[in-house]
Amino acid sequence: MKRLFAAFFFLLSLSAAALAASGKQPAPAGAFVGAPPEYTRFSAAELTRGFFALAFGSDLRIGPRPRGIRRFDHPIRAHIVAGGSVDRSAAMARVIEDYARQVPNLRLSVASGNEPAGVQPVDVEVQLIDEKNFKSALLAAFGAQITKTFVARTDPQCMTSVKSSAEGDILRTVSFIIVDKGDDVFLDCAYHELLHAFGLSNHDQRNPWTTLNQKRIVGYLPVYDRALLTLLYDPRLKPGMTAAQARAALPGAIKGLSLAGTK
Numbered sequence: 001m002k003r004l005f006a007a008f009f010f011l012l013s014l015s016a017a018a019l020a021a022s023g024k025q026p027a028p029a030g031a032f033v034g035a036p037p038e039y040t041r042f043s044a045a046e047l048t049r050g051f052f053a054l055a056f057g058s059d060l061r062i063g064p065r066p067r068g069i070r071r072f073d074h075p076i077r078a079h080i081v082a083g084g085s086v087d088r089s090a091a092m093a094r095v096i097e098d099y100a101r102q103v104p105n106l107r108l109s110v111a112s113g114n115e116p117a118g119v120q121p122v123d124v125e126v127q128l129i130d131e132k133n134f135k136s137a138l139l140a141a142f143g144a145q146i147t148k149t150f151v152a153r154t155d156p157q158c159m160t161s162v163k164s165s166a167e168g169d170i171l172r173t174v175s176f177i178i179v180d181k182g183d184d185v186f187l188d189c190a191y192h193e194l195l196h197a198f199g200l201s202n203h204d205q206r207n208p209w210t211t212l213n214q215k216r217i218v219g220y221l222p223v224y225d226r227a228l229l230t231l232l233y234d235p236r237l238k239p240g241m242t243a244a245q246a247r248a249a250l251p252g253a254i255k256g257l258s259l260a261g262t263k
């Protein structure tokens, strides 16, 4: 009986070790009031698990199934299309600049929209809209059929469309971000949708650390998602890589992270 108990206890502590994120810290400056705290240290297994759950597949996919990893393969230019009844253009630019600073491999910049014709086109378009215009914006962008399928499948508050080549290169993305439902909804949408735009297409409702868990409202770039995005844009990983290829490349990329996602 005692030995049985000991074995049981050992198993329990093993599963606890599998969820060993540590280094808990309050939400960073700039987060909305009441934003959840974050963990800042993760094991290689925790990062690997999140990477495979979020960088492969999409529960909102419409169209052919992509073969593998999707990401941009060139410097990314983002453009904000101002709109809605609350002016959040400057706040949206700060979110994009936050990504640019925290994930240098994105080579991300904000295009002013005033560049002369012929310069490099926009890669990531962000449209700021009121909630009441969400459905009509989807209709205008994607047409009735895709909008109907998408809205029937989920009850979206914000959304991102990602167009990529058969080889896995992201060609262009469009995100719709709601601006008139408070700071928490805006910031959560802004950070969440940009993760999709950069290639983390999926959700994981069982992952307690990511912004791409739809049961969470985060509103900032947590260390965990920053690490996943840094891995996705690591030179050792390439667009179109299969899960098996990514599994071979990932350990080296994780070693290259500063302390596997720690600050």
Ligand SMILES: [Zn+2]
Binding pocket: 192, 196, 203, 212
């Ligand atoms: Zn999402």
